[in-house]
Amino acid sequence: MRISRLTPDESGIVPWPTLSVSKKAVVTVGVFDGMHRGHTELLERVKALAEQQRAYSVVIMFDPRPGVVHHFVKEHDGMEPTADDLAVDSQALMSVDERMHRMAQLGIDHVLIVAYNLAFAAKSYRFFLGQLVGKVGMRTLVLGSDAEMGSNRAGDVEAIQRLAEATGVFQLDVVGDVGPGYTRVPRIIEPQAPEQAGEPDDPLLHMTKDEQRAWSKSHDAAKVRVWSSTNVRYLLSQGRMAEANEVLGHDHVIEGQVVHGEQRGRDLGFPTANLGEPVGGYIPVDGVYAGWLVDLGKRDKVLDGYEEEDSAAISQANVDARVSPGSPWRWPAAISIGTKETYESQTGLRHRVVEAYAMSKEWLDLYDHDVRIEFTNFLRPQVKFDGSDQLVDQLRKDEQSALKLLGA
Structure with missing residues (x-):
C-alpha cells in the first residue's frame, strides 16, 4: 500500500499525485476514525469494485479530523488552528498509523492523507470531485448513504448523484445503511465510570419506551447509527468495552x-x-x-x-x-x-x-x-x-x- 501526505496550498488546492496515466481509480473519502464495521464494509466495496474494473483502490483520508478543525474555529472567533493546536486529538478513537495498518490489511492500494484546513474546506464539492476525476483518475466514487462533503457540506449523495449523471465522467456507488440500526447518544459525552465489577449494561436495555424518551431528553441525546464512531466513543466513555468492540469488529x-x-x-x-x-x-x-x-x-x-x-x-x-x-x-x-x-x-x-x-x-x-x-x-x-x-x-x-x- 502506498501512502501520500498532501498539504493544500494557501488557496486550498491539493497537489494530487498522478497514480497512473492509464489505470483508473475507485475512490472513497472520509476520516475512518476507529475503522469500525461500517468502515470495513465500505472499504471492502471499494476493493471489490477496483478488482472488477481493474482499477486502483484509493482512500482519501482527512487528518486532522474536520470536526476538530471546525470546533476550534468556532471556539476561537474564526481563527484557524496551528499544527501545535491540533497536535493532540484526545477524542480520536484511533491513531492515523493504526488506520493505515488496517487499510493495508484490507488490501487498499493507495491512501492519500489530506491535511484538512479552512482553505480546502471552502472548496465546493464540484471542484473537489472534478480534481479527483482529472488528477487522480477517479471513475467510481463509493460513499455511505449519509456522506456530505464540500463547502457548507452541500455535497450529499443526492447532489453528487445528479452531478455524476450530468457529467458522465464518474459513477457514484452508495453503500446503504449497514449494521443493526440506530441508538441514542448524548450530544455531549461525559465519561462515567461503572460502579460495579464486570461489563456494564446498556442503561436503556430494561427501560420502557416512556423511560427511554425521558432518558434521551434529560441527556439531550441524538440519534446515531449503532455502527458509528460517535457510538463507539460513547461506549468507551462508559466502560462498555465488549459493546464497543462488537461495533468496531476488533x-x-x-x-x-x-x-x-x-x-x-x-x-x-x-x-x-x-x-x-x-x-x-x-x-x-x-x-x-x-x-x-x-x-x-x-x-x-x-x-x-x-x-x-x-x-x-x-x-x-x-x-x-x-x-x-x-x-x-x-x-x-x-x-x-x-x-x-x-x-x-x-x-x-x-x-x-x-x-x-x-x-x-x-x-x-x-x-x-x-x-x-x-x-x-x-x-x-x-x-x-x-x-x-x-x-x-x-x-x-x-x-x-x-x-x-x-x-x-
Whole structure:
C-alpha cells in the first residue's frame, strides 16, 4: 500500500499525485476514525469494485479530523488552528498509523492523507470531485448513504448523484445503511465510570419506551447509527468495552511509548508499562481492564539503505508480525487507567495514568519502546485501598480474571 501526505496550498488546492496515466481509480473519502464495521464494509466495496474494473483502490483520508478543525474555529472567533493546536486529538478513537495498518490489511492500494484546513474546506464539492476525476483518475466514487462533503457540506449523495449523471465522467456507488440500526447518544459525552465489577449494561436495555424518551431528553441525546464512531466513543466513555468492540469488529487499541513511572508496581510484584504522552487513540474511562500488551520495539526511523517507502513497508511487516496471535512480543495484560488514589495522599500526585501489567514469566524491559494496548473487557472500577496488602490481593484477583477472560 502506498501512502501520500498532501498539504493544500494557501488557496486550498491539493497537489494530487498522478497514480497512473492509464489505470483508473475507485475512490472513497472520509476520516475512518476507529475503522469500525461500517468502515470495513465500505472499504471492502471499494476493493471489490477496483478488482472488477481493474482499477486502483484509493482512500482519501482527512487528518486532522474536520470536526476538530471546525470546533476550534468556532471556539476561537474564526481563527484557524496551528499544527501545535491540533497536535493532540484526545477524542480520536484511533491513531492515523493504526488506520493505515488496517487499510493495508484490507488490501487498499493507495491512501492519500489530506491535511484538512479552512482553505480546502471552502472548496465546493464540484471542484473537489472534478480534481479527483482529472488528477487522480477517479471513475467510481463509493460513499455511505449519509456522506456530505464540500463547502457548507452541500455535497450529499443526492447532489453528487445528479452531478455524476450530468457529467458522465464518474459513477457514484452508495453503500446503504449497514449494521443493526440506530441508538441514542448524548450530544455531549461525559465519561462515567461503572460502579460495579464486570461489563456494564446498556442503561436503556430494561427501560420502557416512556423511560427511554425521558432518558434521551434529560441527556439531550441524538440519534446515531449503532455502527458509528460517535457510538463507539460513547461506549468507551462508559466502560462498555465488549459493546464497543462488537461495533468496531476488533479490540479497541491505543498506542504510546513506555516511560519511567514511580516503579511502585515493580515493588509490589506487578511491574507495569506506563504510557507517556501523547497517547494514540481514545483512552477509555477510568477502571481496570483485561487485554493484551504488544511490544512494537523502538520508534522507527527510515532504515539505513532503504528508501522511505520501502522502510515503511518493512515497518508495517514488523507490526503485522508482532500483533499476530501467538507472537512472542504479545502478552495477556491487566490494564489500569486512573489516578492511583491509594497513594495519592503520599505522593500528592493526581495525574491520570495508563499502565499495563504484562503477564510474562520473564522480566520485560520496555522503556522507550512503542507499545500497543488492546482492550477486551472491563474488569472493575478504580478503588482506593487502605494499603499495599489490600491492593496486592486485588491485583492477584485482576490477574486471574484477565487470564480467564483472555483464555491465556
